[in-house]
Amino acid sequence: MSSVLGVSLGAGAVRVARPQTANPADTPAFDSRGAHAFSGAPNPFGPGNDSGRGQRPFAGPDAFDIQAVPTGDRRVEELAADAIGALVAADPRIAATAISYRDEQHARALRAELARRQVTNYELVPDVIAALEFLEYSGDLAQHLPGPGFGTVALYDLGASGLSVTVLDTATRQICFSERTSDISGDYLDALIREQQIASGRIAHPEGHDGLIELDALCRTAKEQLSSSSAVALPSPEGLVLLSQENFEALIMLAVESSARMARDVILRSEQPVQAVAVIGGCAQIPLVARVLRRWLGVPVVVPSAPETVAARGAALLARPVQQRPAAAPFPAAADDLQLPPDPSPSWLAGPGAVEKFSRRREVSIAGVTVAALVVVAAIGVTLGWGPQVLQHDSQSSDAATTSPSATSTHPAATTTAAASPTTDVTNESLAAPPPRYDPTTTTTAPPPPGPNTITIIPGLPPVVVPTLPPLFPPAAPPGN
Template sequence: MSAVLGVSVGTSAVRMTTPKVCQAVEVGSGRGAELAAQSIGVLLEHEDIGATGVAFGDDLQADAMHQAMALQRLHNYQLVPEAAAVVALLESVGQLGPDDHTLVLYDLGSSGVTVSVVDRYSRTAVAVRRSDVAGGDLFDGLIAEQQWHDRGIDPPADDWAAADFASRCRTAKEQLSTSGAAAVSGDGGLILLNRERFESLVRVPIEGSARLAREVVAESGRSPDLLVLLGGGARIPLVQSLVPHWLALPTVVPPEPEMVAAQGAALLATPVEAPAEPEPVRTTARSRGAHRPPRGPSRRQLGIAGAAAAGLVVIAGIGFALDRGDDTSSQGEQHVVDVTEAPAPPSTTTPAPTTTTPAPAPVAPVDESEPEPIYEESVAPAAPAPRYLNLPAPIQIEVPPNIQLPPGMTR
C-alpha cells in the first residue's frame, strides 16, 4: 500500500514526514524550494508514495516550489497553505475544542517568528506578520557571546570553526529545553550554561515577539479562542510561559511543534495525475494558406492563353495572304469575275473575324484536406506548330479569287 508524504519548507530546514520517515534537512541560503524538490525526488525513488502534500507560507514560496518541482519533473504533489495544514493536524489529534473558532498561530523558527490569526472553519489567515525580533539563530548567537565574554572562550579562528561553535551553541539551547543545565564539549572549549542564565539572555527577544503577537491580534479585529505554539522555539520553557501570559489565552503545544505543517500537509494530500502531453498540431492546407507561396498559372489559364495565341496566329496568316494577293494584282495578273456567278461584288474591307471562346471544361473541386498543396510550374505557352490553321466552321471570310491561299486553307 502506498504511503503519503508531507513536506514543510522553512528557512533553515526542509521537514519531511511519512509513516516510516520523519527527518529534517538543513537548508542553505535561499535554496529551500530547490532542496525540498530534490529531497522529494530522492525519496520517491526509494519509497512507494501515492500522494505528496507540500505546505507553503505565501504566494512567493508557492511559485518557487512549482518551479523547483517542474525542474525535477515531479507532478504528483499538492501545495497546501500552512494555516490549513496546521488546523487539519490539530483537529486530527483532538487539540481543538468545539468552541475554538479563531486561533493564534505563534511559529518561532530559526530565522524569525511568524504570527497568524486563523479562522478555523475557512482555514484561512485573517492577519499575518513576520519578524526577526526573535529566533533560534539569534538565541544561538547570544549564547556564543556569553561564552566568549563570561567564560573567556576564544572566538573561532576560521569559518569552519565558527560553524562548529554555532552548532554546539544550538545543541546547548536544545538541551536547556528539557534540563536545567547544558554542557557541550568541542575543539573551541566546553560550553557550560544553565537555564536561568539562558532565560536572562533570551527574555527580551521573546517579550518582543509576544508584543508582536498582541499587535497582530489587534489588527485582525478578532477575539481569539486559542494560542498554538509552533516551531522549534515552542519547546523553550520561557516561550511556553511568557507568550501566553502576554496574550492571556489558553495555549496548546503539539507533541512535535516543528513538524505540524508537514504532518498536516500529509493529511490533506491527494494523488495528482501527471498532465497529459500536448498533441502535435497538424497543419492542413487551409491553415497553411497564410504562408503558401504564390501559385503559378493553372491549366485552365494556360488553355485560355493558348487559344488566344492560336487565334492571333490565324488572323496574322489571313493578313499575310491578303498582302500577297495585293502584290500579284499589282504585277498585271488580272482575273475577270462574272457578275452572274457572284451575286455581289467582293468587299474591299475584310470583316473582323468573330471568335467564340468555347466554354471552359468543368474543373474538379480542390480537396482542401490534402496534406500538401500541389503547386504547378509556370510554363510559358508554346507557339503552335503549323503556321496556318483552318478557321472554325462558323467563321467565313470572302477572299478575292486572284489570291492564292496557303496550303492547308480552303475557300
C-alpha cells in the same frame, strides 16, 4: 499498501513525515474530491464537512515516521526536491505527496526544482493550513474552541529564520491577518548564546568562518537541551559551553517579550475573537515562550508535541494523489491543429505574371466604360442635331489612337516592370490602377474655330458646332410689295 508523504521546508532542515497506519492492511482511500474518504477532510482552502475528522486509519497523532535533513549550505528548495525525488523513486507505494510552503515566492522556487527533477505527483499547501489540519486532528485545540470546526486561532510559528503570527478562521480556513519578522528567530537566539559565552571568557572567538559555524551549531544544541534540562555543559575546541536555564531565560527575555507584543498587535489588527494560540516551530519547545505569551495575550496557549514537525505531519494528512483531482480545462488547440480559413487572396494574384494579367483586365474594363460614355454622348448629340460630327470625330480619334506606334509599346514595358519588381510587392502593384497613357504623336481632328454656334458640352471633349436652324415662320414681306 499505499502510503503518503508530508514535507515541510525550514531554514535549518527539511522534514519528511510518513503516517503509520493502525492496521498494516489498511490502504488510505480517497474520494471524488481527492480528500481522504475516511476523514471527510474538505479541501484545505475552503469549508467542508468536519463530521469525520479524527477517524483516519492512522495509529495516532504521534505515530509518524519523521526524517529531518539539515540544509547545510544547500538551498532548501533544492534539498527538498532531491529528498522527495529519492523517496518516490525508492518506494513505489507512495501514492501522494503534500508539501507545505510559506509564501508564493517559496512555492515558485519549489515548483521549479521539482519540475527539473520531473516530480509530478505532488501538491502544495500553505504551511499554516497544514499546521491547523494537524492541530485539529490531534485534538489539541478542541477543548479551547466553541465547537468542532468553529472558532478562531492564532498560530505563533518561531523558527530558525524568523517569526510568523497568523490569525485563522477554523471554519472557512481563511487567513484573517498575518505578519512575519526576522528580528527574532532561532538563529538570533543562538547568536545571543554565542556572544554571551565569548564575553564570559570561557569560549575563545573562533578563527575563520568554519569555526564560527561549528560554534553556532554547538550553541543550538545547548538551546535545545535547555528545553528539558536545567543546565548544559558542552565541550568545544574553543572551550566549554556552560549555561543554566535561568541564565538562558534572562538572556532571551527581551526578545521573547518583543515577539509576544507583535503577536498581540496582530490579533488586535485582525479584529477577530481569538480563542487560543498554538505555538509551533523549533523554538516553541522553550518553556519561557509559552509563559510569556499567556501573560501578554490572556488566552490559552497550546504547545503540541514535536512542534517543529507539525507542518510536515499536517501536510501528510492533506496529501492526495494528483490523479484524483478534477481535470483541468483543456487548453486551446495547438497552432498546427487549428483549421485555418482559406487564403482570401485569389490564386491569380500569385506568380510573376499576375501584374500583366490584371493590367489587361483593367484596360478592358476601362475601355468598356469609355465606349459606354461615348454612346451616351452620341445619343445626346443626335438629339441636339450634332451627332454626325461627334461620331465622325470619335471614329477618327479612335483610328488614330489604335494605329499609333506608342500604344503598342505599353505592354512590353509593363511586363518588364512586373518581372523586375520584388515578390512581396506583387499584390500591391496588381491592385494599383495603371497610369494614364499619353501619346503626343496621336493625330486628332482640329477643333472648329470658335464662333457664336460653338458650344463645349463636356470638358475634355472637342467643342460642338450647333447648326443654325431656319426660322419657323418666314419673315414678313416689306410693305409696298
